[in-house]
Amino acid sequence: MLLVVAKTGNIGSSLVLDLLLDERADRKDIDVRVVSSGAKMSPAEADYVSKRVLELGPDLVLYATPNASAPGPRKVIEALRGRRAIVVSDGPAVKAKDFIEERGLGYILVKADAMIGARREFLDPTEMAVFNADILKVLAGTGVVRLMQVEIGKTLSGLKEGKVYLPRIIVSAEKAVEHAEYQDQKARENAMKAYKMAEEVGKLNVRGCFIEKDPDVYIRTVAEAHERLRQAAALVEEARLIEQQKDTLLRTPHSPDGRILRKTRLLEKPS
Template identity: 45%
Template sequence: MVVKVGIAKLGNIASGVMAELLLDERADREDMETFMATSGTKLQEKDIDRVVENMKAYGPDFCIVVSPNGVLPGPKGAREALAAAGIPCVVITDDITTKKDEFAALKETSFGYIIMKADAMIGARREFLDPIEMADYNGNLVKVLAVTGAFRKLQIALDEVIDQVKEGKKGADLVLPKIVMSSDKAVEGEFTNPYAYAKARAAYEMAQSVAGINVKGCFMTKGHENYTPIVASAHEVMRQAMLLCEEAREIEKSCDGVIRKPHKSDGTRVEKVKLIDKPW
């Protein structure tokens, strides 16, 4: 059986850059296929409607709806429209847990969700953010989410949904993930060296803090001479988080302790630690 996985990418967060790639890192899985429809950079109604119609036409076994601020009307309407068409949805978004009423409402629905708390809002002030700064920031953030273990937990959660479809479950019978990706959740089981673990956990905590700094710089501060240094400082925090992740990774490499969990072509996850071992 080939499982059809849809990815509805609305706007951009770093998790959306990697969502389908995490499921098939060598592009050789025979048990699943992916299809992505994207609204581009914006969350306008017409762009989201186009994504929904393309996803319905594809007819996936389940759909990943990835967007910033997943409680906004656009992303909320997209997943509701897909669910009405009989397509189960897993929401991947940045930290919406501070929006207590909206998050509580999401938890009461049948939708799955993975809240990536460290997938922090960018410093979107024109005086600071040009295309290269945007790309550099997202590169640093992808490194943090990858090395800390947040991406691995996301990937395994989605793999488990794929496995359920392969077992014959469909629609409302699927058990969808409900995960808030805290620092403890991200780093759990990811490191063989305690110093590497500590550095990665610190990096995740730092990345989580970036959203609050950027909210202050983008929405709460007036005058470019005041808000530009604030958003610049947020990007510096993310860079330092990335550097801590590189240090953690190098510690793991130095003791031949990097944990690897590749997919086989049938979708089975295998595991190894020693570099010159074969995964089992």
């Protein structure tokens, strides 16, 4: 099966969407290709991405974008109408939920996949990289990455069986942490708090980038948002460390045929 990952702009989920289904590069049942417009997500970039995706003739499309309700992303969604495709996006994309459903697509909308503090006075390539490292750690440590693994895995399994399954999920803190499957109560609490903090980071950065006009205010606002995300990343790092120390950290690798295996003890084999 050919899986095409399409990207316009960037969110944290974009960073691993093409990797999380074949983490060891040994699956025999899928091939993955990526079409991206980089950081831009205008209608022109959307046209480019849509054209290249359709030329590849994919069995399944995963489309990652910030704010799926924006003009560029809406063009990609329209181009994918009626195809087996899943939109992966952020909190602002919830406004596009009905639009996506009406086009027959699935979606995984992650409220904690926060917007970056994109003010020129604050954001340089190094700060951008640090932010993305932190947001990815939060998405992994709160269970979002495993939720995507499981839900997209169901879609791929359905394709093999001639069935149609497209997830339509707005990811809450509770839904995410359920997939992390932490055994320790403090680890679960850390993950819940980190997810909710990341949601607030997104709101702060929207305020700092689009609402505040005074440089002294918007620079401090986005700086505060990035610091909160750093703290959220530290919380999930601690959560995983707690589980590692108790030898209860869940791991869910793929088998070569695409099945999701499970293990908790470090030295046991997955099954």
